[in-house]
Amino acid sequence: MAQAFINNTGFGKNILYLLLFFAVAALTLSSCEKSETVIISDNEPVSSFNISRIKIENYVQRIYIDIIGREPLEEEMLENVARLQNDSLRRETRMDIITNLMTDETARDGDGSYKAAYVLNLYNLAKIRCLEGVADSEINQQIGIASFGALRDSLDGNWDGYYRRLETIRKYQAVLDTRHQFFDGKIGFHQMFGAMINNGIYDIINMNTFNFVRAAFDELLWRLPTEQEFDASFFMIENEEPRQLFGKIGSNKEDFVDILIHSPAMFEGLIIWAFQIYLNRAPSPAEIITFLPDFLKDKDINYIISEIMVTDEYANFR
Numbered sequence: 001m002a003q004a005f006i007n008n009t010g011f012g013k014n015i016l017y018l019l020l021f022f023a024v025a026a027l028t029l030s031s032c033e034k035s036e037t038v039i040i041s042d043n044e045p046v047s048s049f050n051i052s053r054i055k056i057e058n059y060v061q062r063i064y065i066d067i068i069g070r071e072p073l074e075e076e077m078l079e080n081v082a083r084l085q086n087d088s089l090r091r092e093t094r095m096d097i098i099t100n101l102m103t104d105e106t107a108r109d110g111d112g113s114y115k116a117a118y119v120l121n122l123y124n125l126a127k128i129r130c131l132e133g134v135a136d137s138e139i140n141q142q143i144g145i146a147s148f149g150a151l152r153d154s155l156d157g158n159w160d161g162y163y164r165r166l167e168t169i170r171k172y173q174a175v176l177d178t179r180h181q182f183f184d185g186k187i188g189f190h191q192m193f194g195a196m197i198n199n200g201i202y203d204i205i206n207m208n209t210f211n212f213v214r215a216a217f218d219e220l221l222w223r224l225p226t227e228q229e230f231d232a233s234f235f236m237i238e239n240e241e242p243r244q245l246f247g248k249i250g251s252n253k254e255d256f257v258d259i260l261i262h263s264p265a266m267f268e269g270l271i272i273w274a275f276q277i278y279l280n281r282a283p284s285p286a287e288i289i290t291f292l293p294d295f296l297k298d299k300d301i302n303y304i305i306s307e308i309m310v311t312d313e314y315a316n317f318r
Contacts, residue, residue: 001186019134051089051317056081059315060097066278066309067101068117069124070110115183122189122301123179124307125277130196130219132205137177142200143172163272171199190270193220194261198253209238216260221269222276267295274304279314 029178060080066070072080077087080097087093104114111117127133150165179193184286196202197216206215213233217225225233232243246263250256260266271291275283291304312318 033285053081053085055316056084056089059317060084062083062314063098063101063309066096066122067305068111068114069121070117087316091310094315096305098306098309099302102306119183122182123192124176126192126196127175127191129273131175131201134201137171137200139175139201143169146172168200171195172201175199188299190261190266190299193266193270194257208255209234211236213256216251216257220260221265222272223269244289263290266297270291270301271295271304274308277304278308 049282057077060077064070064076074266083093083097083301090109101114102118105116106113106115109303124133125314131248146165146168150162150169151160153162153165174195180194181187182192183187197212197220198202200255203212213230214224216233217223228244232245235241236243236250236256242249242250244266245256245259246261250259268288271283271288275281291307295304
Protein backbone atom coordinates (compact mmCIF):
# COMPACT_ATOMS: atom_id res chain seq x y z
CA MET A 1 0.00 0.00 0.00
CA ALA A 2 2.86 2.40 0.85
CA GLN A 3 4.35 1.67 -2.54
CA ALA A 4 1.07 2.48 -4.23
CA PHE A 5 0.80 5.68 -2.23
CA ILE A 6 4.24 6.82 -3.40
CA ASN A 7 3.56 5.90 -6.97
CA ASN A 8 0.14 7.53 -7.18
CA THR A 9 0.64 10.81 -5.37
CA GLY A 10 2.89 13.80 -5.98
CA PHE A 11 3.35 14.10 -2.23
CA GLY A 12 4.81 10.61 -2.11
CA LYS A 13 7.26 11.42 -4.87
CA ASN A 14 8.44 14.51 -3.01
CA ILE A 15 9.15 12.44 0.11
CA LEU A 16 11.17 9.99 -1.98
CA TYR A 17 13.27 12.79 -3.45
CA LEU A 18 13.94 14.21 0.04
CA LEU A 19 15.06 10.83 1.36
CA LEU A 20 17.47 10.39 -1.56
CA PHE A 21 18.86 13.93 -1.05
CA PHE A 22 19.64 13.37 2.64
CA ALA A 23 21.25 9.99 1.92
CA VAL A 24 23.59 11.48 -0.70
CA ALA A 25 24.41 14.44 1.58
CA ALA A 26 25.32 12.11 4.43
CA LEU A 27 27.67 10.13 2.23
CA THR A 28 29.30 13.31 0.91
CA LEU A 29 29.89 14.74 4.39
CA SER A 30 31.43 11.52 5.65
CA SER A 31 33.84 11.43 2.71
CA CYS A 32 34.96 15.03 3.35
CA GLU A 33 36.23 14.44 6.88
CA LYS A 34 39.86 15.54 7.36
CA SER A 35 42.40 12.75 6.76
CA GLU A 36 45.48 12.30 8.96
CA THR A 37 48.69 13.95 7.61
CA VAL A 38 51.46 11.37 7.17
CA ILE A 39 55.03 12.68 7.78
CA ILE A 40 57.93 10.63 6.41
CA SER A 41 61.00 10.96 8.59
CA ASP A 42 64.52 11.56 7.19
CA ASN A 43 63.10 12.97 3.97
CA GLU A 44 64.20 16.59 4.33
CA PRO A 45 65.37 18.33 1.13
CA VAL A 46 69.12 18.27 0.64
CA SER A 47 70.96 21.54 1.30
CA SER A 48 74.36 22.68 2.54
CA PHE A 49 72.90 22.74 6.05
CA ASN A 50 71.88 19.09 6.29
CA ILE A 51 74.75 17.19 4.67
CA SER A 52 75.32 14.10 6.80
CA ARG A 53 78.37 13.86 9.03
CA ILE A 54 79.54 10.74 7.20
CA LYS A 55 79.67 12.70 3.93
CA ILE A 56 81.73 15.41 5.59
CA GLU A 57 84.10 12.80 7.03
CA ASN A 58 84.42 11.19 3.60
CA TYR A 59 85.30 14.59 2.12
CA VAL A 60 88.01 15.21 4.71
CA GLN A 61 89.41 11.73 4.18
CA ARG A 62 89.43 12.19 0.42
CA ILE A 63 91.34 15.48 0.44
CA TYR A 64 93.95 14.05 2.83
CA ILE A 65 94.49 11.00 0.62
CA ASP A 66 94.52 13.00 -2.62
CA ILE A 67 96.81 15.75 -1.32
CA ILE A 68 99.26 14.10 1.07
CA GLY A 69 98.72 10.43 0.26
CA ARG A 70 97.37 9.23 3.60
CA GLU A 71 94.19 9.18 5.68
CA PRO A 72 93.75 11.85 8.37
CA LEU A 73 94.62 11.00 11.94
CA GLU A 74 91.71 10.92 14.38
CA GLU A 75 92.44 14.39 15.75
CA GLU A 76 92.83 15.78 12.22
CA MET A 77 89.49 14.29 11.23
CA LEU A 78 87.67 15.65 14.29
CA GLU A 79 89.16 19.12 13.93
CA ASN A 80 88.38 19.52 10.24
CA VAL A 81 84.89 18.03 10.41
CA ALA A 82 84.05 20.41 13.27
CA ARG A 83 85.36 23.39 11.27
CA LEU A 84 83.30 22.47 8.24
CA GLN A 85 80.13 21.91 10.25
CA ASN A 86 80.53 25.11 12.27
CA ASP A 87 81.07 27.13 9.08
CA SER A 88 78.20 25.46 7.18
CA LEU A 89 80.64 23.95 4.65
CA ARG A 90 81.62 27.39 3.38
CA ARG A 91 83.88 27.50 0.34
CA GLU A 92 86.40 29.62 2.24
CA THR A 93 86.73 27.01 4.98
CA ARG A 94 87.18 24.19 2.49
CA MET A 95 89.83 26.20 0.64
CA ASP A 96 91.67 26.98 3.88
CA ILE A 97 91.90 23.27 4.77
CA ILE A 98 93.09 22.37 1.26
CA THR A 99 95.66 25.17 1.12
CA ASN A 100 97.04 24.23 4.53
CA LEU A 101 97.66 20.66 3.38
CA MET A 102 99.44 21.92 0.27
CA THR A 103 101.65 24.55 1.87
CA ASP A 104 102.18 23.93 5.61
CA GLU A 105 105.87 23.20 6.31
CA THR A 106 105.49 22.44 10.02
CA ALA A 107 107.51 19.33 10.90
CA ARG A 108 105.28 16.29 11.50
CA ASP A 109 106.03 12.67 12.33
CA GLY A 110 106.01 10.47 9.27
CA ASP A 111 105.25 13.18 6.71
CA GLY A 112 108.15 15.57 7.23
CA SER A 113 105.47 18.20 6.67
CA TYR A 114 102.14 18.43 4.87
CA LYS A 115 103.85 20.25 2.00
CA ALA A 116 106.61 17.64 1.72
CA ALA A 117 104.04 14.84 1.56
CA TYR A 118 102.03 16.77 -1.05
CA VAL A 119 105.07 17.37 -3.25
CA LEU A 120 106.06 13.70 -2.98
CA ASN A 121 102.54 12.72 -4.02
CA LEU A 122 102.68 14.98 -7.11
CA TYR A 123 106.15 13.68 -7.96
CA ASN A 124 104.91 10.09 -7.82
CA LEU A 125 101.86 10.93 -9.93
CA ALA A 126 104.12 12.46 -12.59
CA LYS A 127 106.28 9.33 -12.59
CA ILE A 128 103.17 7.17 -12.94
CA ARG A 129 102.01 9.24 -15.91
CA CYS A 130 105.32 9.14 -17.80
CA LEU A 131 107.64 6.49 -16.34
CA GLU A 132 105.26 3.70 -15.32
CA GLY A 133 105.81 4.65 -11.67
CA VAL A 134 109.49 3.69 -11.65
CA ALA A 135 111.03 3.72 -8.16
CA ASP A 136 113.77 6.22 -7.29
CA SER A 137 115.97 3.25 -6.44
CA GLU A 138 115.79 2.13 -10.07
CA ILE A 139 116.77 5.61 -11.26
CA ASN A 140 119.70 5.62 -8.84
CA GLN A 141 120.73 2.21 -10.13
CA GLN A 142 120.81 3.57 -13.68
CA ILE A 143 122.95 6.47 -12.44
CA GLY A 144 125.34 3.96 -10.88
CA ILE A 145 125.61 1.96 -14.11
CA ALA A 146 126.25 5.10 -16.15
CA SER A 147 128.82 6.35 -13.62
CA PHE A 148 130.76 3.09 -13.82
CA GLY A 149 130.68 3.31 -17.62
CA ALA A 150 131.90 6.90 -17.53
CA LEU A 151 134.82 5.90 -15.31
CA ARG A 152 135.75 3.10 -17.67
CA ASP A 153 135.52 5.43 -20.68
CA SER A 154 137.77 7.97 -18.98
CA LEU A 155 140.38 5.29 -18.24
CA ASP A 156 140.22 4.10 -21.85
CA GLY A 157 140.47 7.63 -23.19
CA ASN A 158 137.02 7.35 -24.81
CA TRP A 159 136.06 10.93 -24.17
CA ASP A 160 133.05 10.96 -26.50
CA GLY A 161 131.57 8.03 -24.57
CA TYR A 162 132.54 9.66 -21.29
CA TYR A 163 130.64 12.88 -22.02
CA ARG A 164 127.63 10.97 -23.38
CA ARG A 165 127.40 9.05 -20.12
CA LEU A 166 127.72 12.26 -18.11
CA GLU A 167 124.74 13.60 -20.06
CA THR A 168 122.83 10.41 -19.28
CA ILE A 169 123.62 10.84 -15.58
CA ARG A 170 122.53 14.49 -15.70
CA LYS A 171 119.13 13.57 -17.12
CA TYR A 172 118.51 10.84 -14.55
CA GLN A 173 119.57 13.14 -11.74
CA ALA A 174 117.27 15.85 -13.12
CA VAL A 175 114.30 13.54 -12.54
CA LEU A 176 115.25 13.03 -8.88
CA ASP A 177 116.00 16.71 -8.36
CA THR A 178 112.57 17.89 -9.54
CA ARG A 179 110.98 16.85 -6.26
CA HIS A 180 113.14 19.19 -4.18
CA GLN A 181 113.16 21.93 -6.80
CA PHE A 182 109.37 21.94 -6.90
CA PHE A 183 109.22 22.03 -3.10
CA ASP A 184 111.53 25.07 -3.08
CA GLY A 185 109.50 26.82 -5.79
CA LYS A 186 112.39 26.77 -8.27
CA ILE A 187 110.39 24.95 -10.95
CA GLY A 188 106.74 24.53 -11.86
CA PHE A 189 104.86 21.27 -12.26
CA HIS A 190 105.14 21.57 -16.05
CA GLN A 191 108.93 21.56 -15.73
CA MET A 192 108.80 18.43 -13.59
CA PHE A 193 107.08 16.71 -16.51
CA GLY A 194 109.86 17.95 -18.78
CA ALA A 195 112.41 15.93 -16.81
CA MET A 196 110.08 12.92 -16.79
CA ILE A 197 110.16 12.61 -20.59
CA ASN A 198 113.85 13.46 -21.10
CA ASN A 199 115.80 10.50 -19.72
CA GLY A 200 116.93 7.00 -20.61
CA ILE A 201 114.03 5.19 -18.93
CA TYR A 202 111.47 7.14 -20.95
CA ASP A 203 113.48 6.40 -24.09
CA ILE A 204 113.37 2.67 -23.33
CA ILE A 205 109.61 2.78 -22.78
CA ASN A 206 109.10 4.79 -25.99
CA MET A 207 111.85 3.57 -28.31
CA ASN A 208 112.70 5.61 -31.45
CA THR A 209 111.72 9.15 -32.36
CA PHE A 210 108.35 8.21 -33.84
CA ASN A 211 107.11 6.68 -30.59
CA PHE A 212 108.79 9.35 -28.45
CA VAL A 213 106.99 12.23 -30.16
CA ARG A 214 103.59 10.54 -30.03
CA ALA A 215 104.03 9.54 -26.39
CA ALA A 216 105.17 13.02 -25.32
CA PHE A 217 102.12 14.64 -26.91
CA ASP A 218 99.76 12.03 -25.54
CA GLU A 219 101.07 12.04 -21.97
CA LEU A 220 101.64 15.78 -21.58
CA LEU A 221 98.99 17.31 -23.86
CA TRP A 222 96.46 14.46 -23.69
CA ARG A 223 96.23 14.27 -27.45
CA LEU A 224 98.24 13.05 -30.42
CA PRO A 225 100.13 15.56 -32.60
CA THR A 226 98.68 16.88 -35.82
CA GLU A 227 100.51 15.88 -38.98
CA GLN A 228 102.25 19.26 -39.08
CA GLU A 229 103.21 19.08 -35.38
CA PHE A 230 104.53 15.56 -35.78
CA ASP A 231 106.68 16.40 -38.81
CA ALA A 232 108.16 19.46 -37.10
CA SER A 233 108.88 17.48 -33.92
CA PHE A 234 110.28 14.45 -35.71
CA PHE A 235 112.77 16.30 -37.90
CA MET A 236 113.73 18.61 -35.02
CA ILE A 237 114.77 15.55 -32.98
CA GLU A 238 115.83 12.97 -35.57
CA ASN A 239 117.78 15.21 -37.97
CA GLU A 240 118.39 18.20 -35.66
CA GLU A 241 116.84 20.45 -38.29
CA PRO A 242 115.48 23.86 -37.25
CA ARG A 243 111.70 23.53 -37.16
CA GLN A 244 108.86 25.61 -35.76
CA LEU A 245 106.58 24.14 -33.08
CA PHE A 246 103.97 26.13 -31.15
CA GLY A 247 105.42 29.32 -32.59
CA LYS A 248 109.00 28.64 -31.46
CA ILE A 249 112.07 27.36 -33.32
CA GLY A 250 113.99 24.31 -32.13
CA SER A 251 116.67 22.07 -33.60
CA ASN A 252 117.20 19.17 -31.16
CA LYS A 253 115.52 17.03 -28.52
CA GLU A 254 116.27 19.44 -25.69
CA ASP A 255 114.60 22.23 -27.66
CA PHE A 256 111.58 20.03 -28.35
CA VAL A 257 111.05 19.26 -24.67
CA ASP A 258 111.47 22.91 -23.67
CA ILE A 259 109.05 24.13 -26.35
CA LEU A 260 106.48 21.49 -25.47
CA ILE A 261 106.37 22.08 -21.70
CA HIS A 262 106.17 25.86 -22.06
CA SER A 263 103.41 25.83 -24.69
CA PRO A 264 99.81 26.86 -23.88
CA ALA A 265 98.85 23.32 -24.91
CA MET A 266 100.92 21.98 -22.00
CA PHE A 267 98.92 23.97 -19.45
CA GLU A 268 95.68 22.89 -21.06
CA GLY A 269 96.99 19.33 -20.76
CA LEU A 270 97.70 19.81 -17.05
CA ILE A 271 94.12 21.01 -16.52
CA ILE A 272 92.92 17.82 -18.21
CA TRP A 273 95.36 15.81 -16.07
CA ALA A 274 94.00 17.36 -12.85
CA PHE A 275 90.37 16.73 -13.78
CA GLN A 276 91.13 13.13 -14.71
CA ILE A 277 93.09 12.50 -11.50
CA TYR A 278 90.71 14.16 -9.03
CA LEU A 279 87.29 13.95 -10.72
CA ASN A 280 87.86 10.99 -13.05
CA ARG A 281 86.51 12.94 -16.02
CA ALA A 282 87.66 15.36 -18.68
CA PRO A 283 87.01 19.07 -18.16
CA SER A 284 84.38 20.75 -20.30
CA PRO A 285 85.48 23.42 -22.80
CA ALA A 286 83.93 26.03 -20.49
CA GLU A 287 85.99 24.78 -17.54
CA ILE A 288 89.20 24.91 -19.56
CA ILE A 289 88.41 28.46 -20.69
CA THR A 290 87.71 29.43 -17.07
CA PHE A 291 90.99 28.13 -15.63
CA LEU A 292 93.48 28.51 -18.48
CA PRO A 293 94.15 32.31 -18.45
CA ASP A 294 95.19 32.45 -14.77
CA PHE A 295 97.08 29.16 -15.09
CA LEU A 296 99.07 30.46 -18.06
CA LYS A 297 99.94 33.57 -16.09
CA ASP A 298 100.85 32.06 -12.69
CA LYS A 299 101.72 28.47 -13.72
CA ASP A 300 100.54 27.29 -10.29
CA ILE A 301 99.19 23.73 -10.28
CA ASN A 302 97.93 24.27 -6.71
CA TYR A 303 95.37 26.70 -8.13
CA ILE A 304 93.87 24.09 -10.46
CA ILE A 305 93.84 21.28 -7.90
CA SER A 306 92.36 23.41 -5.09
CA GLU A 307 89.63 24.80 -7.36
CA ILE A 308 88.61 21.23 -8.14
CA MET A 309 88.73 20.02 -4.54
CA VAL A 310 86.62 22.88 -3.22
CA THR A 311 83.62 21.94 -5.39
CA ASP A 312 80.49 20.09 -4.28
CA GLU A 313 81.10 17.64 -7.12
CA TYR A 314 84.45 16.59 -5.67
CA ALA A 315 83.07 16.57 -2.11
CA ASN A 316 79.98 14.57 -3.17
CA PHE A 317 77.76 17.11 -1.41
CA ARG A 318 75.26 17.20 -4.28
